Amino acid sequence: MEVSSMNENESIEFKENYTEKIYKEIIAFLNTNSGTIYIGYDDNGNLIGVDNCKDIEEKISNGIRTNIYPDARIFVSINTGKLEDKEYIIIKVSKGIDIYYLKEKGIVKGTYLRTGSCSIPATEETVKQLIIKNSSLSFETSISSNQELTFDYISKALEENNININENNIKENLHFTANQKYTNIGLLFSDQNPFTFKLAVYQSNEKNNFLDRKEFKGSILEIYDTIIDYLKNNTATYGLINTSVREDIEEYPEFILREIVLNSLIHRDYGTLTSNILNLYKNNGIEVISFGSLYGNITLDDILAGLSTSRNPYLQSIFMRIKRVEAIGSGLRRVKSYYNKIGLNFEIDVLPSAFVVKLPKISLNNVAIQNNSKGDMDIIIKYIEKNGSITRINAQALINKEKTTTSTILNKLVENGVLVKIGNGPSTRYEINK
Incomplete structure (x- = not known):
């Protein structure tokens, strides 16, 4: 679709150049519905072009991270285009799964919504309604901001399980698509997954x-x-x-x-x-x-x-x-x-x-020591799980070992965080470390 044939509306915004106000527009689309922002076009959709597109693209990417809360980068894609030797920037915004706002203003004053071709501040009552509404939104089923996805790696794994990802309705059954658009669960399994x-x-x-x-x-x-x-x-x-x-x-x-x-x-x-x-x-x-x-x-x-x-x-x-x-x-x-x-x-x-x-880390020394006393440890642990605690004297009688050996086993269980030692002297007891 030719940009020049479009007008600003609920899903399209034109900007002649980059300003800090761009984050207000991004927030409005995040909170309302998906939309696209074109930088380098006047209000009538005429291409003007912008200089230093790559620098501006990087500035916007960093600005989304520093100015918008919570993190909205996964829902925004930024690309550059060229027409008639003039460069422009395209910002595609998907609807988010939270309430997004300007960090410096806070959630009450920094939340914006898209109404027609305008981005307006949300009222305090509207913010409360958004909180209730967004509590049921899912990241997985939200529409991905990137619709240019491939599935080479997951396709091989699915084929091993006799599933052909290209067969009718398979992507939809896997929830990779909804209404013929890729979802975020599709994005995660795609070769273009942005999460590392x-x-x-x-x-x-x-x-x-x-x-x-x-x-x-x-x-x-x-x-x-x-x-x-x-x-x-x-x-x-x-x-x-x-x-x-x-x-x-x-x-x-x-x-x-x-x-x-x-x-x-x-x-x-x-x-x-x-x-x-x-x-x-x-x-x-x-x-x-x-x-x-x-x-x-x-x-x-x-x-x-x-x-x-x-x-x-x-x-x-x-x-x-x-x-x-x-x-x-x-x-x-x-x-x-x-x-x-x-x-x-x-x-x-x-x-x-x-x-x-x-x-x-399990070392050979750990295993050798544990093999010698593993059975005794199991007996002590099972006893404590059933009775709540054990003393050294009771443990010694239970596993039929010398006092020194029993104390070593109990201390090893304490050292490794399996048991906790409570009290001192003859009344000392050992319990499971929860």
């Missing part, structure tokens, strides 16, 4: 000896697969000889790596372009930081009990369909149970805007 996953490698968790850095890009499925491959190739597997039989011991069992990476991808908040982060500490363990805290009313105890609620249910469903998810709700509980059984502490920190998982 950053990885850093250090010698220790003091971060004073940096070793490597990676940024994983592409389809969210490709990101998942390549992260797992990297971790498998850059962590060790030991050989433990036990009664003449070799046992392979992984620093991080593959099922745990898959669960933790998948959890960070499926449950993160995609309302912002902030990257998830994985820190691999060669001496200590792995830390995964996922943007977005717990979703809904679920608690950490609920999750570890096997309850599940998903911020991105379609994303989770597709990963299950291509057999990357074994079961819903059991993953983190299974990981914690695994580490508890070998006496190591698996940590989860729930922050206001992030979910942090910390995996301890």
Whole structure:
């Protein structure tokens, strides 16, 4: 469609040049309906052109990040065009899933709406109504700001499961499209997915000896697969000889790596372009930081009990369909149970805007020690789970070991965060560290 044949309306805005007012227009489209802003055109749709398009494009991109709250970059695409030797800028804005406003003015005075060909401030009452309305919006089913998508990587995975993405209604059934337009769930699985996953490698968790850095890009499925491959190739597997039989011991069992990476991808908040982060500490363990805290009313105890609620249910469903998810709700509980059984502490920190998982490194020495006392540890843990606590004297009688050996086992469980020690002297007791 020729721009010159169009007039400003509820979905089209013309600007002769760049000014700070552009963010008001972007916010109005985010809060109302999708729209397009053309910079380099007068109010009648006549091409004037702009100089330094690339500089202005970068300025707008940075301005969206610094001037608009919450992060709206995923819903905005900026491109340049050229006609009659004149350059212009096209800003395509998709409707967001939140209430967007100018940071410096705040939500009450900085929220704008599109009415006809004008962007106007929202009243306080309108803001309240938007809060109620937007609470039911989903990132996954919102229309993607990028409609030029390809699906080469996900197509191969679907073919392995006898699904042809190009067959009738398949994209719609996968929720990649709605009303013949690509959705954000389609964007995530496309080769043009803008979300990345950053990885850093250090010698220790003091971060004073940096070793490597990676940024994983592409389809969210490709990101998942390549992260797992990297971790498998850059962590060790030991050989433990036990009664003449070799046992392979992984620093991080593959099922745990898959669960933790998948959890960070499926449950993160995609309302912002902030990257998830994985820190691999060669001496200590792995830390995964996922943007977005717990979703809904679920608690950490609920999750570890096997309850599940998903911020991105379609994303989770597709990963299950291509057999990357074994079961819903059991993953983190299974990981914690695994580490508890070998006496190591698996940590989860729930922050206001992030979910942090910390995996301890399993060494050959850990396993050798744990193999000798693993049965005794299991007996003690099961006793405490049933009775609430245990004393050293009761533990000694329970596992039929010497005082020193029993104390060593209890101290090891405390050291690894499995148990907590309460009190002093003969009345000292041990409980599960919750």
